[in-house]
Amino acid sequence: MLDYITSYLKSNTTPGQAGNQFWAFVYIILIFLGLSVAVIAMNWLERKILAHMQVRLGPMRVGPHGLLQPIADAIKLLIKEDIMPAEADKVVFWTAPVMVVITAFTVFIVVPFGPTHAVTDMNIGVLFMLGVSSLGVLAIVMAGWASNSHYPLIGALRSSAQMVSYEIAMGLAVVAAILMTSLHGIGLYGVGSGTGTGTLSMIEIVKAQQEQHAWFIFKFFPLGLIAFFIFAVAMVAETNRAPFDLPEAESELTAGFHTEYSGFRWSLFFLAEYSAMIAVSAIAVTLWLGGWLRPFPNWLTGETWDLVFSLFPGVTFLLLAVIAFVGTMRMPKHPYFRVQTLGLGGFGAVLGLIGLVLLMPPVRDRIQDIYWFSFKVAAFMYLYIWYRGTFPRYRFDQLMKVGWKVLLPMGIGVLILTAVVGVLL
Amino acid sequence: MTDGSTSTTSHLELEEHDKTFLDSNELIINMGPQHPATHGVLRVILKLDGEKVLGTECVIGYLHRGVEKIAENRTYAMFNPYVDRMDYVAAVSNGLGYCEAVEKLLDVKAPPRANYIRVILTELNRLASHMLWLGTHALDIGAITPLFYTFRDREEILKIFEKYCGARLTTHAFRIGGCLYETYEGFEQDVKKFLVFVAPKIDEYEELLTTNRIWVERTKGVGKISGKDCIALGVTGPVLRASGVHWDVRKAQPYAAYSDFDFEIPVGQNGDTYDRYLVRMAEMRQSLRIIRQAVEKIPEGPIMAKVPKVIKPPVGEIYHSIEAPKGELGYFIVSDGSTQPYRVRVRPPSFVNLQALDVMVRGQLVADVIAVIGTLDIVLGEVDR
Known part of the structure; x- marks a missing residue:
C-alpha cells in the first residue's frame, strides 16, 4: 500500500498517467478545495479592489477589513429560503x-x-x-x-x-x-x-x-x-x-x-x-x-537566479503577512476592536507561517511551479476586476x-x- | 414561450409590414416599475421583436402624491416646501421657480443680493443634478465607477447646502420675496474652494467616458431626435439643446440675476445620446463659470424684499418658467385673491421630456431603451408629482 502511494512521487508524470488512483483522488480533493478557496478569496478581493478603484472601502464590518465577509455571505446563501x-x-x-x-x-x-x-x-x-x-x-x-x-x-x-x-x-x-x-x-x-x-x-x-x-x-x-x-x-x-x-x-x-x-x-x-x-x-x-x-527564463539564468525565483512563493506570503501586521497596528485601539485586531494578527501569523514553510528548500522546489501558475492566473483575475471597474457595457x-x-x-x-x-x- | 401581459393600448399593436417572416408572437415585457434602470418607479411596456423595440408605452403615476391638489389647500408660503419634493434631485431649482412665480404674482422683486445667492445655489444644484445624472446614466450603460466619483463630488455641494440652510436634499432654500438665511460665514470661500476642487473632477469623468470606445459606441446615434420633433413634443433642456436648438430660459427670458453673467449655451448637433452627454458636460463647466462670476460680484444689501406677512396676491394668473437642470420648469398659478392659490399647475420638464421616449427608441434595441431613459434624465417624483 505504502509502495503504491510513494511510487507516484518517484514517477515524473501526473497521477492519471501513472494510473495512481490514490493520488488522483488527492489531487481532485486539493483542486476542489483550492478552487473553492480561490473563489472565496476572489469574491473578497474583487469587492475590495473594485471598492478602492471607486473611492470607497468595500466590506469592512465582518472581520477585520471584511475578511470574513465571503464566509458570512456563504452562510447567508445556504440558509436562505x-x-x-x-x-x-x-x-x-x-x-x-x-x-x-x-x-x-x-x-x-x-x-x-x-x-x-x-x-x-x-x-x-x-x-x-x-x-x-x-x-x-x-x-x-x-x-x-x-x-x-x-x-x-x-x-x-x-x-x-x-x-x-x-x-x-x-x-x-x-x-x-x-x-x-x-x-x-x-x-x-x-x-x-x-x-x-x-x-x-x-x-x-x-x-x-x-x-x-x-x-x-x-x-x-x-x-x-x-x-x-x-x-x-x-x-x-x-x-x-x-x-x-x-x-x-x-x-x-x-x-x-x-x-x-x-x-x-x-x-x-x-x-x-x-x-x-x-x-x-x-x-x-x-x-x-x-x-x-518562471518569468525571464532566458535572461536571468544560472543557479543564483533559480534560487532567487524559488524564494518568491515564501516571500509573497511573508509580504502578505507584513501587510496584515501593518493593518493590525493601524486598527483602532478601542476595546471593541480587540477581537478583530487579534484576528487580523492571527491571520498575519498564519500567512507568515505559510511563508516560512514555503521558504524551506524541499517545499520551495516543489511549490514553485504551482506558485508561478497561480500568480499568472491571479494577474488575469486582477484584469477581470479592472475591466469591470473601467468599461461600460x-x-x-x-x-x-x-x-x-x-x-x-x-x-x-x-x-x-x-x-x-x-x-x- | 409564455404570453406575458397584454397591453390594452392600440398603438402597440403591430402594423402588418412590421411582422417578421416567422410571424412569431412578439414579446411584451414590463420594464419596471421595479427595475434598476428606470430611475424610480417608471413602468415601460416594451413590445419586442427579439431585441428590437417595436413600441413602448410608459405607465406613470406610481409616485403620484397630488402635489398640485395639495397646493390648493395650503397658503402660498406653506406650499413652498412641497415643490422641493417634485424633483428632489434639483430641489433648489424647484423652489426658485415657485418663489419667482409668486413674486411675479405679487409684483415683488427680490433684492439683488438674494438673486445672487439664488443663482449660486441654483447653479450648484444644477451641477449636483448633472452629476447624479452622469453617474446613473453611466451605471445604466454598464460603467459602474463614474457613479462613485460623481457621488463623492456631489457630496461637497450638498455640504454647502447643509451649511447654508440645514438640509441637504429638500432644501427649501428660498422664500417668497428673497432668501430667509443670510450666507453663513465663509460661504464664499467654501464655494470658491469647491470650484477649484470640482473643475479637475469634471475632466476626470470625461477622461473615463468621452473617448471610451465602448461609451461612444453605446451612445452615438442612439436615441436620435431632431430639433423639430423636440419642439413638437415640447422637449426642453439639454435634450432640446443637443438637437441643435439654441434655447435656454436663462438666456431667452433671464430671471433671477442671470442677465448679469457671461456664459454660453452649449448646443449639440446630432441629437443623439452622445451629444446630450457632451452638452451636459459642457453645461457643468458653464455652471462653474456662472458661479465664479456670481461669487466674485455678489453685492451687499438686504436679502428679503418687503413682502406682507399674509401673502394675498391680487386676482389673476401667472406663468413663470425657469431653466431647471432637466429643462424648462414652469409654474402656472391662478389666484382668486385669497391666501390659498386657486390652482397651481406645474410644467415639469421630466414629464414632458419622457414623451419623447417612444420616438427615440422605436426600432432600436432593448439596451438603448435603458440608455435613452438615462439620457432623458427623468426624476419620477417630478413626472408623477
Missing part, C-alpha cells in the same frame, strides 16, 4: 445549476499546475477544456428556459449567442498557439526534426514553450501576441464578464439568466462563474504565458460585431500567417 417559481420546469430548473458547476469544475482535471501537478494529462487536453467548458452554455440556456420568465429567457438567449460566437474566435486563437507547439527547429510541421509534432496536451504545450525557449505570446512576434489578444478578449466574453456581461446586464435584464434563482442554487451559478474565469485564465496562461514556467449587436467582424477575421488571419511563417522559417 429556497425559492422555485411555481411555473418553472422543476427538473430542468434543478439540473441547470448542478450542471453548470460540474462543467466548471471538470475542466480542472487537465489544468497543469506543474509538470506533474495535474489530475491527469490528456493528449487532447485543450480540446477537452474548451469542449467541457462550452457545455456551460447548455446549462445557462436550461436555467433561462426553466425559469419560465421573460428576463431570464432573454438573458439565456443572449448568453448562448455570445458564448457560441466567441468560441469560434477563441478556437482559432487556440489553434494558432497549438501550431506553434509543432514548430521545432527548422522544417515543416512535424517533418523537420524528430520531436516536431504538435500537441494538444496541456503539459506538452508548456514543455514545448520550455524547449523552444519562448512563451508563445512572444513567438513569431507579433503573431503570438495577436493570438493572445484575441483569446484574452474572447475569454472575457466567454465568461460573461464586464464589458461583455450582457447576459446578466443588471440595468437591463435585472440579473439575466439567474434572475429567478436564489440561495444555494444562485451561489452555484456564482461559483461556476468564478471557476470558469479561473479556467479560461488557466488556458491562456498555459497556451501563451508559459504555464508553470457593450450592446448586444456591437458585441456580435466585435465577435464576428473583428475577432474572427483577426483569428483567421493569425492562423494563416502562423502557418505560413511556420512553413517559411
Whole structure:
C-alpha cells in the first residue's frame, strides 16, 4: 500500500498517467478545495479592489477589513429560503445549476499546475477544456428556459449567442498557439526534426514553450501576441464578464439568466462563474504565458537566479503577512476592536507561517511551479476586476460585431500567417 | 414561450409590414416599475421583436402624491416646501421657480443680493443634478465607477447646502420675496474652494467616458431626435439643446440675476445620446463659470424684499418658467385673491421630456431603451408629482 502511494512521487508524470488512483483522488480533493478557496478569496478581493478603484472601502464590518465577509455571505446563501417559481420546469430548473458547476469544475482535471501537478494529462487536453467548458452554455440556456420568465429567457438567449460566437474566435486563437507547439527547429510541421509534432496536451504545450525557449505570446512576434489578444478578449466574453456581461446586464435584464434563482442554487451559478474565469485564465496562461514556467527564463539564468525565483512563493506570503501586521497596528485601539485586531494578527501569523514553510528548500522546489501558475492566473483575475471597474457595457449587436467582424477575421488571419511563417522559417 | 401581459393600448399593436417572416408572437415585457434602470418607479411596456423595440408605452403615476391638489389647500408660503419634493434631485431649482412665480404674482422683486445667492445655489444644484445624472446614466450603460466619483463630488455641494440652510436634499432654500438665511460665514470661500476642487473632477469623468470606445459606441446615434420633433413634443433642456436648438430660459427670458453673467449655451448637433452627454458636460463647466462670476460680484444689501406677512396676491394668473437642470420648469398659478392659490399647475420638464421616449427608441434595441431613459434624465417624483 505504502509502495503504491510513494511510487507516484518517484514517477515524473501526473497521477492519471501513472494510473495512481490514490493520488488522483488527492489531487481532485486539493483542486476542489483550492478552487473553492480561490473563489472565496476572489469574491473578497474583487469587492475590495473594485471598492478602492471607486473611492470607497468595500466590506469592512465582518472581520477585520471584511475578511470574513465571503464566509458570512456563504452562510447567508445556504440558509436562505429556497425559492422555485411555481411555473418553472422543476427538473430542468434543478439540473441547470448542478450542471453548470460540474462543467466548471471538470475542466480542472487537465489544468497543469506543474509538470506533474495535474489530475491527469490528456493528449487532447485543450480540446477537452474548451469542449467541457462550452457545455456551460447548455446549462445557462436550461436555467433561462426553466425559469419560465421573460428576463431570464432573454438573458439565456443572449448568453448562448455570445458564448457560441466567441468560441469560434477563441478556437482559432487556440489553434494558432497549438501550431506553434509543432514548430521545432527548422522544417515543416512535424517533418523537420524528430520531436516536431504538435500537441494538444496541456503539459506538452508548456514543455514545448520550455524547449523552444519562448512563451508563445512572444513567438513569431507579433503573431503570438495577436493570438493572445484575441483569446484574452474572447475569454472575457466567454465568461460573461464586464464589458461583455450582457447576459446578466443588471440595468437591463435585472440579473439575466439567474434572475429567478436564489440561495444555494444562485451561489452555484456564482461559483461556476468564478471557476470558469479561473479556467479560461488557466488556458491562456498555459497556451501563451508559459504555464508553470518562471518569468525571464532566458535572461536571468544560472543557479543564483533559480534560487532567487524559488524564494518568491515564501516571500509573497511573508509580504502578505507584513501587510496584515501593518493593518493590525493601524486598527483602532478601542476595546471593541480587540477581537478583530487579534484576528487580523492571527491571520498575519498564519500567512507568515505559510511563508516560512514555503521558504524551506524541499517545499520551495516543489511549490514553485504551482506558485508561478497561480500568480499568472491571479494577474488575469486582477484584469477581470479592472475591466469591470473601467468599461461600460457593450450592446448586444456591437458585441456580435466585435465577435464576428473583428475577432474572427483577426483569428483567421493569425492562423494563416502562423502557418505560413511556420512553413517559411 | 409564455404570453406575458397584454397591453390594452392600440398603438402597440403591430402594423402588418412590421411582422417578421416567422410571424412569431412578439414579446411584451414590463420594464419596471421595479427595475434598476428606470430611475424610480417608471413602468415601460416594451413590445419586442427579439431585441428590437417595436413600441413602448410608459405607465406613470406610481409616485403620484397630488402635489398640485395639495397646493390648493395650503397658503402660498406653506406650499413652498412641497415643490422641493417634485424633483428632489434639483430641489433648489424647484423652489426658485415657485418663489419667482409668486413674486411675479405679487409684483415683488427680490433684492439683488438674494438673486445672487439664488443663482449660486441654483447653479450648484444644477451641477449636483448633472452629476447624479452622469453617474446613473453611466451605471445604466454598464460603467459602474463614474457613479462613485460623481457621488463623492456631489457630496461637497450638498455640504454647502447643509451649511447654508440645514438640509441637504429638500432644501427649501428660498422664500417668497428673497432668501430667509443670510450666507453663513465663509460661504464664499467654501464655494470658491469647491470650484477649484470640482473643475479637475469634471475632466476626470470625461477622461473615463468621452473617448471610451465602448461609451461612444453605446451612445452615438442612439436615441436620435431632431430639433423639430423636440419642439413638437415640447422637449426642453439639454435634450432640446443637443438637437441643435439654441434655447435656454436663462438666456431667452433671464430671471433671477442671470442677465448679469457671461456664459454660453452649449448646443449639440446630432441629437443623439452622445451629444446630450457632451452638452451636459459642457453645461457643468458653464455652471462653474456662472458661479465664479456670481461669487466674485455678489453685492451687499438686504436679502428679503418687503413682502406682507399674509401673502394675498391680487386676482389673476401667472406663468413663470425657469431653466431647471432637466429643462424648462414652469409654474402656472391662478389666484382668486385669497391666501390659498386657486390652482397651481406645474410644467415639469421630466414629464414632458419622457414623451419623447417612444420616438427615440422605436426600432432600436432593448439596451438603448435603458440608455435613452438615462439620457432623458427623468426624476419620477417630478413626472408623477
